[in-house]
Amino acid sequence: MSGFSIDGFFSLEGKVALVTGGSRGLGLHAATAILLAGAKTIFITARKADGEQGIDQAVDRLNKLAAGKGLKGRAIGIAANVAQVEDIERLVKEVKKHESRLDILIANAGATWGGPFEPTPDWSSQKVLDLNVRGVFNLARLFTQMLSASGTPQDPSRIIVVSSTAGTNVPHVGDHGTIMYSASKAAAHHLARNLAVELGPRNITTNTIAPGFFPSKLANGLIEILGGQDELERDNPRQRLGVPEDIAGVTLFLCSKAGNYVNGEYISVDGGQRLASGRQTKL
Secondary structure, three states: OOOOOOOOOOOOOOOEEEEEOOOOHHHHHHHHHHHHOOOOEEEEEEOOOOOOOOHHHHHHHHHHHHHHOOOOOEEEEEEOOOOOHHHHHHHHHHHHOOOOOOOEEEEOOOOOOOOOOOOOOHHHHHHHHHHHHHHHHHHHHHHHHHHHHHOOOOOOEEEEEEOOHHHOOOOOOHHHOOHHHHHHHHHHHHHHHHHHHHHHHHOEEEEEEEEOOOOOHHHHHHHHHOOOHHHHHHHOOOOOOOOHHHHHHHHHHHHOHHHOOOOOOEEEEOOOHHHOOOHHHOO
16 A cells, blocks of 8 residues: 555554553563663653662663663653652653653553452542542643643644553452452543543543563562462463563553544453452452
């Protein structure tokens, strides 16, 4: 066909991205993929700058990776609590000191809480909902101006909500129940659909990545409660848990030319576990 080309389908050359919760785990995997795909600037934000899993070590790792591979991209760390609207407003101002536009916003920061149903402390529900739902809404709202300044009909800006397969099933009840977490992720899915319709005309697409179990600080405690990694791998149709490349691949698809016309969708990245009857459904 005339004009049809797949050249540069997965390139993010020259793009500017922000990844919340980007100092470790899935956020750092996504940031690494964006950097390797040629992005110009990647902003990493989390609550803490120092420590083994703080922003500083992640930025250092990313910039060393870029230098080692001869890439032009750079990572910049900005500490912020994206559950608080005042901190998001400050984050926008800090980002504008370095860049006038934003091509990619990955809302990855999340919180969970598990325990028996009736004694659930109300503060835990507030913590989960403030970060997983209200924080995502405010991030999208307050960064819309920068995103719309960059997006075009041919190459829209992207919002990616990193949710969970818990948003579409009921994975954990009982003594280790995560009911409000699951509800918050369902809300995040539908929030993304609403944003897709609201922001699509402004050349911004919004999609959701719904991971299953990836070994991480957030998931490791629950993995052990459920019998350990070996047992969870046996229950998974793919016979393994998630690895960094799994998140990298779907991130690049949704953020690049390949995903230009995908809007308001969610992609489960769990090896098909949500469709199987596994140990984690039997608590």
